[in-house]
Amino acid sequence: MATIHPEPRLVELGRDECLHLLAGEGVGRVVVTQGSLPAAHPVHYVLDGEEVVFRTPRGGTLAAAVMHAVVAFQVDHVDLDTRTGWTVNGIGEAYEVVEPGRLNALQLALSPWWADGDTAHTISIPLQILHGRLTPSRA
Amino acid sequence: MATIHPEPRLVELGRDECLHLLAGEGVGRVVVTQGSLPAAHPVHYVLDGEEVVFRTPRGGTLAAAVMHAVVAFQVDHVDLDTRTGWTVNGIGEAYEVVEPGRLNALQLALSPWWADGDTAHTISIPLQILHGRLTPSRA
Numbered sequence: 001m002a003t004i005h006p007e008p009r010l011v012e013l014g015r016d017e018c019l020h021l022l023a024g025e026g027v028g029r030v031v032v033t034q035g036s037l038p039a040a041h042p043v044h045y046v047l048d049g050e051e052v053v054f055r056t057p058r059g060g061t062l063a064a065a066v067m068h069a070v071v072a073f074q075v076d077h078v079d080l081d082t083r084t085g086w087t088v089n090g091i092g093e094a095y096e097v098v099e100p101g102r103l104n105a106l107q108l109a110l111s112p113w114w115a116d117g118d119t120a121h122t123i124s125i126p127l128q129i130l131h132g133r134l135t136p137s138r139a
Numbered sequence: 140m141a142t143i144h145p146e147p148r149l150v151e152l153g154r155d156e157c158l159h160l161l162a163g164e165g166v167g168r169v170v171v172t173q174g175s176l177p178a179a180h181p182v183h184y185v186l187d188g189e190e191v192v193f194r195t196p197r198g199g200t201l202a203a204a205v206m207h208a209v210v211a212f213q214v215d216h217v218d219l220d221t222r223t224g225w226t227v228n229g230i231g232e233a234y235e236v237v238e239p240g241r242l243n244a245l246q247l248a249l250s251p252w253w254a255d256g257d258t259a260h261t262i263s264i265p266l267q268i269l270h271g272r273l274t275p276s277r278a
Contacts, residue, residue, distance in 0.1 A: 027217045031170055031177040038170040038177040040213040042226050042274055074179040078166045080250065085166075087181050111219065135181055 013132035018088045021075070021132065023047045028075035030054070030125075031089075032065040040074065046109040050127050052090065053097065055110055055120040063121045066094040073125050078135060088132035090125065097122040152271035157227045160271065161214055162186045169193070169264075170211035170228075171204040179213065185248040189266050191229065192236065194249055194259040202260045205233040212264050217274060227271035229264065236261040 013021070022028070029040040041062050043054040052073050056062045065071075070093050078085030097103055103122055110122070152160070161167070168179040180201050182193040191212050195201045204210075209232050217224030236242055242261055249261070 026219055027215075029168070029179055029213065029215070031179050033172065033177050037209065037230055038172050038211045039228050040168055040170050040179050040211065040226075042215040042217050042224065044217075044219060070176065072177045072179065074168065076166075076168070076181040078181050078183075080165055080183060085181065087179075089178050091176055 011134040013086065013088070013134070015130050018090070018130045018132040019047065019050060019127075021077075021086060021088055022052065022090075022127075025075050025077065028052065028054075028073055030062060030066060031072035031074055032062070032069065034061070034065055044111050045073075046106065048102075048106065048109075048124065051092075052125045052127060053106055053110070053122060055122050058119050058121055063123070066123055066125075067096065067121075069094055071125060073127070076135065085135045086132060087135045088130065090127040090131075091129040092126040093128070094123050094125045097124050150273040152225065152227070152273070154269050157229070157269045157271035158186065158189060158266075160216075160225060160227055161191065161229075161266075164214050164216065167191065167193075167212055167214035169201065169205060170213055171201070171208065173200070173204055183250050184212075185245065187241075187245065187248075187263065190231075190263045191266060192245055192249070192261060192263045194261050197258050197260055202262070205262055205264075206235065206260075208233055210264060212266070215274065224274040225271060226274045227269065229266040229270075230268040231265040232267070233262050233264045236263050 028045050029042050031040045045052050045054040073090045076087035166181055167184050168181050170179045184191050184193040212229045215226035
């Protein structure tokens with residue numbers, strides 16, 4: 001449920017609302033620290049329970065940056081014309097999915113275009129922390 | 140100009156191409172480190188020369204996180220249906236725009252909906268470093 005604070009007019013979203021919004025999108029950003037600077041990398045993802053799962057090419061910089069690291073995952077949807085939007089930021093410790101049954105199930109949901117199954121890591125970020133809000137903060 | 144590397148099939152974008160792409164969008168993400176964790180916050184922005192300028196509510200957490208800090212700014216455009224996309228990451232030291240003439244000029248370009256002129260900081264990020272690529276990296 002959204003909680004509306006009268007001052008400032010900030011609408012924070014609950015965990016269930018955040019998960020619902022994440023389930024409805026397919027492109028988000030892995031936010032990592034690289035060379036002591038933050039950077040965001042778009043990925044095609046699916047929501048698997050309360051974990052965000054995506055593929056990234058084997059041997060790539062993103063794979064190296066996320067493996068067993070605490071990273072953020074961000075998705076937003078902003079429409080300047082209708083003046084509506086939201087943003088969700090999740091945080092969790094990323095790990096590689098290696099269990100064959102789960103990999104097979106995910107294979108169907110993740111676009112092979114983005115990163116080939118044979119040549120990619122399948123990475124999961126359990127959303128241990130999840131925040132969302134309507135954006136801009138002055139709704 | 141795009142440089143195409145045959146192995147892996149990675150298309151890096153030049154600085155001019157990155158600026159052109161940034162000029163054509165209106166929503167990007169300020170990527171900061173907060174509490175030692177990375178986070179991304181969508182903002183409505185304009186490209187002013189080679190600087191990204193946006194407004195953020197006075198006294199907010201984003202204003203506190205970016206002021207005189209080296210931050211990243213990220214914009215992407217990904218279409219899962221057409222399998223086309225790009226991402227641009229810029230890095231620079233953010234500062235507040237206080238010069239009245241420049242503020243007036245920016246006032247016209249920045250949506251008052253996002254953050255009122257009277258109650259907002261106007262923040263600029265000079266894009267000292269700018270990287271872009273077609274996404275996914277295996278185009």
